[in-house]
Amino acid sequence: MTTSSRTIGVFDSGVGGLSVLHHIRSALPDADLIYIADSGHVPYGDKSPAFIEARSLALTRFLVSQGAEAIVIACNTATAAAASSLRVRFNKMPIVAMEPAVKPAVAATKSGVVGVLATVGTLESARFAALLGKFANGVKVVTQGCPGLCEVVERGDLHSNEARRLIERYTAPLLKEKTDAIILGCTHYPFLSPLIREVVGEGVALVDTGAAVARELKRRVEVELPPRVTAGVLGSEAFFTSGDAEQAARIMSLLWGREVAVAQLPEEFL
Ligand code: DGL
Numbered sequence: 001m002t003t004s005s006r007t008i009g010v011f012d013s014g015v016g017g018l019s020v021l022h023h024i025r026s027a028l029p030d031a032d033l034i035y036i037a038d039s040g041h042v043p044y045g046d047k048s049p050a051f052i053e054a055r056s057l058a059l060t061r062f063l064v065s066q067g068a069e070a071i072v073i074a075c076n077t078a079t080a081a082a083a084s085s086l087r088v089r090f091n092k093m094p095i096v097a098m099e100p101a102v103k104p105a106v107a108a109t110k111s112g113v114v115g116v117l118a119t120v121g122t123l124e125s126a127r128f129a130a131l132l133g134k135f136a137n138g139v140k141v142v143t144q145g146c147p148g149l150c151e152v153v154e155r156g157d158l159h160s161n162e163a164r165r166l167i168e169r170y171t172a173p174l175l176k177e178k179t180d181a182i183i184l185g186c187t188h189y190p191f192l193s194p195l196i197r198e199v200v201g202e203g204v205a206l207v208d209t210g211a212a213v214a215r216e217l218k219r220r221v222e223v224e225l226p227p228r229v230t231a232g233v234l235g236s237e238a239f240f241t242s243g244d245a246e247q248a249a250r251i252m253s254l255l256w257g258r259e260v261a262v263a264q265l266p267e268e269f270l
Contacts (some may be wrong), residue, residue: 006221009063009192010072011056012015014154015248016188017074018255021237023214024072028221031235034066037252037262039243040270043150045077045119045186049081052121056082060090062269066238069225070094072217073162074187076118079127094220100128100185101209103135108205109181113140115174118185141239142177146186148171153188159195166233167192167199184208191255239263242270 008028010021014037021035031266038044041105044052056078060071070093071086073079079097087095100122104243114136122128123143132141149170162251184190190208209245239262241248249262258267265268 003087005116006069006225007034007067008070008217009034009036009060009066009068009115010074011036011038011059011063011078012187013037013044013077014039014074014150014188015251015255016186016191017072019187019190019208019258020072020210020213022076023210025235025237026229027214027218029170029235030233033180033235033237034063034068034240036063036240036265037243037248039154039241039248041242042154042192043119044075044081045145045147045150047121049056052078052081053085056086056248057089057239058269060086062240062265064090064093066208067209068093070096070217070221072213073169074213076100076185076187077121080122083127094217094224096213096217096220098187098209098213099131100183101207102141102183103156104138104212105181105183105205105207106135107166107194108138108207111178113142113177115171115172115177115182116143116185117146117149117174117182118143120147120184126237129215136214139196140177142174142179144170144173146189149192150186150188151206153191153255154251156254158191163192163195164217165200167196171196171200175204180188181190181205181207182230187210209250
């Protein structure tokens with residue numbers, strides 16, 4: 001018997017969570033995936049935790065209304081602000097959240113210095129402080145908030161001079177400290193990996209949590225959801241946005257790697 005074809009709801013402040021959705025699709029080929037880009041409210045990085053929590057609750061309610069049986073918070077900033085309250089309100093379903101990959105980066109560093117690129121919201125959160133307390137283990141951790149970096153990905157602008165300038169500005173303080181492992185602590189940044197690689201060179205590891213989150217989701221889905229038999233049937237994807245649907249379709253098609261249709265969320269969820 002195959003345990004499969006589940007409906008998984010995934011959300012992010014915008015298109016960045018598609019970097020996680022790629023890993024989820026590989027881990028669960030037959031799951032039906034529903035993705036929301038909260039583009040009407042991007043970026044989350046400079047919003048209050050209360051605002052992000054309210055958005056996360058609304059988006060999760062919508063995903064559940066569409067049949068989602070498990071939720072992935074494909075956003076480090078929303079995890080910091082809302083994972084705990086989502087887990088209280090939706091306590092019957094698996095909720096898999098996203099955190100900067102401090103533990104694997106600490107394991108990877110040889111110089112003893114790890115860098116973190118993330119939103120200001122993530123870096124200032126109590127959850128991030130707790131993560132460092134648990135895993136930094138005597139390694140020096142240099143953090144850098146990256147205003148504007150999520151927005152270049154939202155524009156599908158993965159190779160522009162502006163993107164390069166921002167990456168140079170934000171990685172310079174990390175490289176100055178002899179960082180040899182950089183955590184991509186925002187789900188938008190993996191789309192900039194080729195450019196980040198060009199800027200920082202080959203000797204620096206780029207660490208992100210997308211694959212680990214997909215593995216954890218698969219494990220929890222198999223343990224916690226009832227089995228279904230749909231062997232050999234490939235899953236579907238449905239895409240929603242709280243922003244402009246045409247603009248979202250253009251950028252999401254680029255980042256997903258094929259033409260996709262994007263619908264706007266119903267008004268009550270905007
Ligand atoms: N993609 C998000 C994250 O992982 C947030 C980016 C933003 O909206 O500021 O943190």
